[in-house]
Amino acid sequence: VFRIEPVRPVTELLPQALAATPPHEAGEFRAPDLIEPAELDPSIRLDIRYATTRNFLGTALYSQPRAFLQRPAAQALVRVQRTLAADGYGLLVHDAYRPWYVTKMFWDATPQDLHRFVADPAKGSRHNRGCAVDLTLYDLKTGRAVEMPSLYDEMSERAYPDYAGGDADARARRDLLRRRMEAEGFRVFEFEWWHYDYRDWTSYAIQNVRFEDVGRPH
Ligand SMILES: C[C@@H](N)C(=O)N[C@H](C)C(=O)O
Numbered sequence: 614v615f616r617i618e619p620v621r622p623v624t625e626l627l628p629q630a631l632a633a634t635p636p637h638e639a640g641e642f643r644a645p646d647l648i649e650p651a652e653l654d655p656s657i658r659l660d661i662r663y664a665t666t667r668n669f670l671g672t673a674l675y676s677q678p679r680a681f682l683q684r685p686a687a688q689a690l691v692r693v694q695r696t697l698a699a700d701g702y703g704l705l706v707h708d709a710y711r712p713w714y715v716t717k718m719f720w721d722a723t724p725q726d727l728h729r730f731v732a733d734p735a736k737g738s739r740h741n742r743g744c745a746v747d748l749t750l751y752d753l754k755t756g757r758a759v760e761m762p763s764l765y766d767e768m769s770e771r772a773y774p775d776y777a778g779g780d781a782d783a784r785a786r787r788d789l790l791r792r793r794m795e796a797e798g799f800r801v802f803e804f805e806w807w808h809y810d811y812r813d814w815t816s817y818a819i820q821n822v823r824f825e826d827v828g829r830p831h
């Protein structure tokens with residue numbers, strides 16, 4: 614697990630992030646329709662790191678290990694899962710919809726020279742819109758997560774999707790994941806091989822609801 618030393622303690626940052634307000638966005642947005650891709654296809658597996666201490670801040674931030682995406686993105690992910698089965702792999706999801714206050718916490722906790730690995734809360738993350746997913750592959754035969762060129766959330770050049778060093782097999786798996794995701798309308802983030810944005814992300818507004826309140830009127 615990759616860890617950073619938070620700039621300020623998470624216990625200090627969390628109440629501030631919860632009290633803060635997401636940026637105002639003008640314009641028309643589609644109504645949110647967050648659903649769980651793993652409910653559509655239970656062979657999509659979850660390892661929701663931010664619901665555990667096995668993440669870059671070493672603190673659990675979600676109360677539930679769940680992954681939500683806007684419906685068209687969730688349906689596209691199911692199509693990726695079906696294609697990957699022929700390659701001998703399945704999808705292992707680390708994160709999807711993320712409430713805005715968590716993005717603010719990530720930004721405030723991360724040193725400035727590593728800010729390219731976390732979204733600026735002033736703009737919001739595509740995770741906040743329910744249109745980004747962090748994921749890797751698992752081997753269908755062993756059920757185990759595969760080796761990739763870097764750890765999840767590793768803040769180093771090994772995380773870049775075009776990183777040319779390290780093990781050739783790991784790079785081949787990273788590139789296979791990218792081809793299969795791109796074929797269904799996802800685009801990889803320039804600094805993180807595991808982060809994909811769905812093409813419709815501009816149609817959805819930033820959300821700040823916690824997992825337990827997803828789908829409830831607010
Ligand atoms: C924090 C990391 N998993 C991530 O998702 N980074 C991107 C840039 C984001 O915060 O949207």
Ligand SMILES: [Zn+2]
Pocket residue numbers: 740745746747807808809
């Ligand atoms: Zn991400």
